[in-house]
Amino acid sequence: MRRLRTFLLSNFEPIWAVVQKVPFLSRSINRFIIDTAVTASRNRPHPFSTRSSYTSWASLTDRRYFGRHLAAPKRRDALPDKAEVVKLFERPAEGGRVCPKSTLLFPVFAQYLTDGFLRTDMEARERTTSNHEIDLSPLYGRTAEQTDVLRQRDETPGRKGRLKSQELNGEEYPPYLYEEDGSTIRDCFRDSDGNAILDPLLGGDKIKGKGFERQIFAVGGDRANATPMVSMLNTLLLREHNRLAGQLEKRNRGWDDEQVFQTARNILIAIYIKIVIEEYINHISSTCFKLTADPKVAWRASWNRPNWMTVEFALLYRWHPLVPDRVAWAGESVPSEEMVLDNRYLTAAGLEAGFRYVSAEEAMALTLFNTPGFLREVECRAIGQGRDLQVDTYNSYRDAMSIPTVTSFDQMTGDPEKREALKRVYGTPDAVEFYTGLFAEDVNPNTPMPTLIGAMVALDAFSQALTNPLLSEHVFNETTFTAWGMEQIETTHRLSDLVLRNVPTSDFPDRAEAIRMTRKDWRRSWVPF
């Protein structure tokens, strides 16, 4: 059934192009693809969480813990040494594999997106600081207090509902977080006791004293400064928020700062979810049919249940292998590691140029032996987290996702080197742990994903994006967004739509086409049955 679905949906592009144009057919196929992706596994609420090994009222309600797709197994065989496992991930000093489908914009978007809700609590790794929703927390903050200090809070006409921002080289960016000494957080981002209100910058220790020099921004997320590319996405959304606020204020004369802000946020979250599905998920998807973010699909769905991030989802989204060793940026080849926590690359290039650079750069392949050296430690921690939280085996998760379990390593990969290494480390496929198994599978045709990651990403993406309260039956309407706001949502499909709106003067040619997650040279391959 699964094979037939893939076969039909991945081939026959001209037929799908026709189907796409017939509204009734298009709506039905869209619903079918989403429904079958989500119902591959069981519904929420998940009976288990990382809070305890059995179900309790606390485990069912305490959202500071991760949910679990599968309970911790009662008995676990001894696992291979972590040092041996991490070797399976290491990219050779020379080379590494390239992804035939994705530009670097794809992993950059994935990083920004998931940093918003896949949030391991660094103090207690069985816990999460997630709000469990796509709420644009990297832009707006996780808490009301954080949102508050990021806002302008100004009732002056022409300034209502805005997020704080600054102009650099004639373009709008978030404000700086640090004073000129590079380590003191600016007063306006601290509470009356002097404590920082925004979450501490992740990895901030590494650039101690250089926060100002590196132009670290005051933003909602502790990872939204991680690289100038991630910062670029956040800046784009900040500009769009302020643009929406400006228009809303003009069109609704009686509104105060609060209503302008809240309505702009409503619209921007809905726009963001559209891009998540219509650009990002469509890029991931191997199907010819292009999915649309139709909120109606979820309104009566039996899988429309409250979101709750799972530990498996948090693990499977560590896409370190996608990161190239070097990035072509402003005519230079810059080592990726150097770009970490340094927004100067962004402000020097400008927003649109940044988007063009990452869209021209190839992403690497999501597979073993492909994690860049500087992310080795992060990979180690991921393996450790999977073990500490007693995540079940790779094969158990294939089974849970209605995918046949594997009985030999050649069902996982056609690459003799990978097979050999897996055999040496794990002995049998049944012994392969979840995290390794995810990346051990070969990447499928027409998608940047291996099988199990692809299935789990689709399930979690749809069941969480489309169940957003702003998309719900009695909320997704003009009362919530205004008629003009609905129009903004309807006419946005891709990041390039936002760039074009928010970098108005530009001498770049071919603007919309140059900003893309799918490589220009990518060609669909035929998928045999």
Place this chain on the structure above:
Amino acid sequence: MRRLRTFLLSNFEPIWAVVQKVPFLSRSINRFIIDTAVTASRNRPHPFSTRSSYTSWASLTDRRYFGRHLAAPKRRDALPDKAEVVKLFERPAEGGRVCPKSTLLFPVFAQYLTDGFLRTDMEARERTTSNHEIDLSPLYGRTAEQTDVLRQRDETPGRKGRLKSQELNGEEYPPYLYEEDGSTIRDCFRDSDGNAILDPLLGGDKIKGKGFERQIFAVGGDRANATPMVSMLNTLLLREHNRLAGQLEKRNRGWDDEQVFQTARNILIAIYIKIVIEEYINHISSTCFKLTADPKVAWRASWNRPNWMTVEFALLYRWHPLVPDRVAWAGESVPSEEMVLDNRYLTAAGLEAGFRYVSAEEAMALTLFNTPGFLREVECRAIGQGRDLQVDTYNSYRDAMSIPTVTSFDQMTGDPEKREALKRVYGTPDAVEFYTGLFAEDVNPNTPMPTLIGAMVALDAFSQALTNPLLSEHVFNETTFTAWGMEQIETTHRLSDLVLRNVPTSDFPDRAEAIRMTRKDWRRSWVPF
């Protein structure tokens, strides 16, 4: 449609008795009744809350505010003076109307039940301190910290998983809250800074210094000591919890205190929900068909959405008129007001006798001119809260519940005195405010409820009880409750089942029949089409 449904379901008792015995028919009718009750109005999520007059990310996610079935209307006509309105509620000094169907056990249960989740924040009445779930917070507390101090926390075999309790006159009760001075809270219920951990006793000022003398218990809810009748329900559930814990401990030798406690709580919440539907809602219901608490009904339902208490639900459940002026207790006629915050009545009589007294006492009718004098102030505050939170008119809510709006006062009540008074205060039916309208309608045949309250109670009860996470598809099973626990849930239908289990030695005859919400002398009436 609504009339036909009522006509068919309220009459033809012998036919329904047969239907009830055919499992397939019985399951389908059960689902039909519940589905039609819930879909009379729109699904959650509610687009509006008491947080702001428009929809925002905060209003959709900040559960410290009430949801709203209807938005605040843009324009409101001037409302009559509150003092005039409260007069419509006052019970005459002599008399008051009796409810033909209900015993006093019915309002006592309603009070205990709703105090668990309909919780106006007394500091800011647009807010709520509710967890929005049926979680037995009056027994276990609203927060983890509260639950913690109510637990024995003892790993000694034979004492695991228990709630703290004491023996009085040979029976088990919750521990006392106060020291012998009557106003100092006992150390074990305070944190290391000496602050009280349990919510302050509601109305505690009135009995200042008498907390010990009146045997106030340390319990989860700030209202669970409100009367000895409410305390009696809470005591029954405490005993059942400790009984379940004792059995679980014996049957699962490896379990620690925590697992015994959590599993007993799981079972008790499920048992409680069964009683809510199978005894309490069936008592309210005018139908011949007896509903069963079948969790499956909700598993695929389009109304299975996260609970969120609404301000309308909080208002419509203020059933002060049901309270009699005096209660026959242990051979004496005691003024209701005297019983407030005094558990001596309960401990002197004993648990089973208490249940028998309230089951022998008649409840009063849920209607205007029937609120006892000592609750006049509370009634005043309810009217004020409805106005402050800009709740829409009575007719708007009939419409929202798919009930035809009324155009003349005789469509609301057949009582000339009530019609006259309503006309004097409001002028036209369209001007009647929600709170007054609820109680102005005549009580319907075969139920203690007027029309609008009945419809809204059914909607909220089912859509909230059956969507409890413990009843969800992958949680309601032996893994969560144990096989023995499932059996306990299956074999419990009424409060008397719990009383019989937890007051083992007793010389009361006819025990099960004597504990009841429906009066022994109640007879079903024919409902014309």
